[in-house]
Amino acid sequence: MTTQIRKPGVLITGANGEMGHGLIEQLAKDGGKNIIALDVRAIDDGLKPLCTACIAGDILEERLLERLQSEYEIHTIYHLAAVLSTRAEFTPEAAHRVNVDGTMHLMKLAIEQSRWHGSPVKFMFPSSIAAYGLPDRETKKRAGKVKEEEWNTPRTMYGINKLYCEHLGRYYAHHYRQLAADTQRGGVDFRSIRFPGLISAFTVPSGGTSDYAPEMLHAAAQGKPYACFVREDVRIPFMAMPDAIQALLRLELAPRENLTRTAYNITAFSPSAGEIRTIVQQAFPGAVVSFSPDDRRQAIVDSWPAEIDDSAARHDWGWMPEFDQQRAFHEYLIPHIRTRYAT
Numbered sequence: 001m002t003t004q005i006r007k008p009g010v011l012i013t014g015a016n017g018e019m020g021h022g023l024i025e026q027l028a029k030d031g032g033k034n035i036i037a038l039d040v041r042a043i044d045d046g047l048k049p050l051c052t053a054c055i056a057g058d059i060l061e062e063r064l065l066e067r068l069q070s071e072y073e074i075h076t077i078y079h080l081a082a083v084l085s086t087r088a089e090f091t092p093e094a095a096h097r098v099n100v101d102g103t104m105h106l107m108k109l110a111i112e113q114s115r116w117h118g119s120p121v122k123f124m125f126p127s128s129i130a131a132y133g134l135p136d137r138e139t140k141k142r143a144g145k146v147k148e149e150e151w152n153t154p155r156t157m158y159g160i161n162k163l164y165c166e167h168l169g170r171y172y173a174h175h176y177r178q179l180a181a182d183t184q185r186g187g188v189d190f191r192s193i194r195f196p197g198l199i200s201a202f203t204v205p206s207g208g209t210s211d212y213a214p215e216m217l218h219a220a221a222q223g224k225p226y227a228c229f230v231r232e233d234v235r236i237p238f239m240a241m242p243d244a245i246q247a248l249l250r251l252e253l254a255p256r257e258n259l260t261r262t263a264y265n266i267t268a269f270s271p272s273a274g275e276i277r278t279i280v281q282q283a284f285p286g287a288v289v290s291f292s293p294d295d296r297r298q299a300i301v302d303s304w305p306a307e308i309d310d311s312a313a314r315h316d317w318g319w320m321p322e323f324d325q326q327r328a329f330h331e332y333l334i335p336h337i338r339t340r341y342a343t
């Protein structure tokens with residue numbers, strides 16, 4: 001009989017998504033990690049050489065998770081797979097299954113892995129400003145920089161799922177089977193970031209409600225007119241994708257004892273949709289951007305804060321965006337997006 005040697009690795013779910021692309025490229029550049037990429041869609045050919053294993057499968061399939069448990073030694077899980085905010089409103093029950101039941105499956109995998117190899121599994125979970133729910137525009141104006149525990153009354157299935165999974169993570173990290181005789185603490189080292197809207201120069205989003213900013217840019221670069229689905233004065237926080245990736249990696253490396261919470265706000269800049277149009281039209285003269293608000297999507301964006309307070313992340317693990325608004329648009333987004341569509 002041969003003993004199978006399992007290589008320690010990092011599992012990324014939702015690996016073929018926007019964040020997955022950025023994360024896999026950065027982890028591969030940093031080197032030293034076996035990347036196990038999992039997505040319900042086939043992993044893009046460009047990412048395959050960067051990964052030790054590419055698995056096409058659904059996080060809801062128990063057999064798939066059993067296979068992961070038996071074949072791999074996993075020390076970190078980046079659980080990125082999700083049904084995003086706009087898409088979730090069309091199929092809320094299915095979104096709940098992926099976003100909540102799927103997360104439970106991964107938590108269970110983390111517990112089993114940590115039992116097997118004897119050390120805690122770091123569980124990195126991207127939450128969202130969708131976890132907030134301000135009741136109306138007046139309150140949003142008055143709210144200022146919203147802290148993590150304020151306005152936790154989301155109005156979307158996606159936001160509710162994210163908020164609940166943050167709590168689930170806290171439970172698995174600190175209170176899992178707290179009454180059982182064989183209780184074993186510390187199996188899951190859960191760390192979550194509430195991300196603002198993310199803008200990537202290299203991938204085009206789909207299914208989110210902050211998509212108007214990246215859509216505006218990508219349309220302008222292709223010479224296509226764009227009708228923005230929110231009002232010109234609407235404001236929510238955004239971040240360039242490389243900062244989001246760096247934040248995940250930085251939080252993962254932070255010493256456990258420095259962390260005072262399981263879910264952290266982070267932010268970079270908060271332009272209005274009208275300000276984004278001005279930047280886009282300066283970069284792409286002649287770009288046609290109109291505002292044609294969809295009342296229902298607008299209402300969702302109106303329930304998200306204009307600004308969030310990320311002082312806990314700055315204090316506990318040294319969060320600091322590299323890309324402010326000027327750098328994000330003029331040094332990252334516009335040059336790369338211009339090149340992307342130039343050929």
Ligand SMILES: NC(=O)c1ccc[n+]([C@@H]2O[C@H](COP(=O)([O-])OP(=O)(O)OC[C@H]3O[C@@H](n4cnc5c(N)ncnc54)[C@H](O)[C@@H]3O)[C@@H](O)[C@H]2O)c1
Pocket residue numbers: 013014015016017018019020038039040041057058059060079080081082083084098102126127128129194195196197198199205206207208210
């Ligand atoms: N993009 C943003 O602006 C933003 C902001 C805040 C938080 N987030 C969170 O970051 C994470 C990554 O977001 P993204 O922008 O890369 O989204 P994305 O939609 O581009 O990627 C999600 C990936 O998950 C995969 N997936 C969906 N259901 C699955 C299932 N049942 N099994 C396996 N894979 C499945 C999809 O195929 C997709 O590739 C998500 O959890 C999202 O909620 C994103």
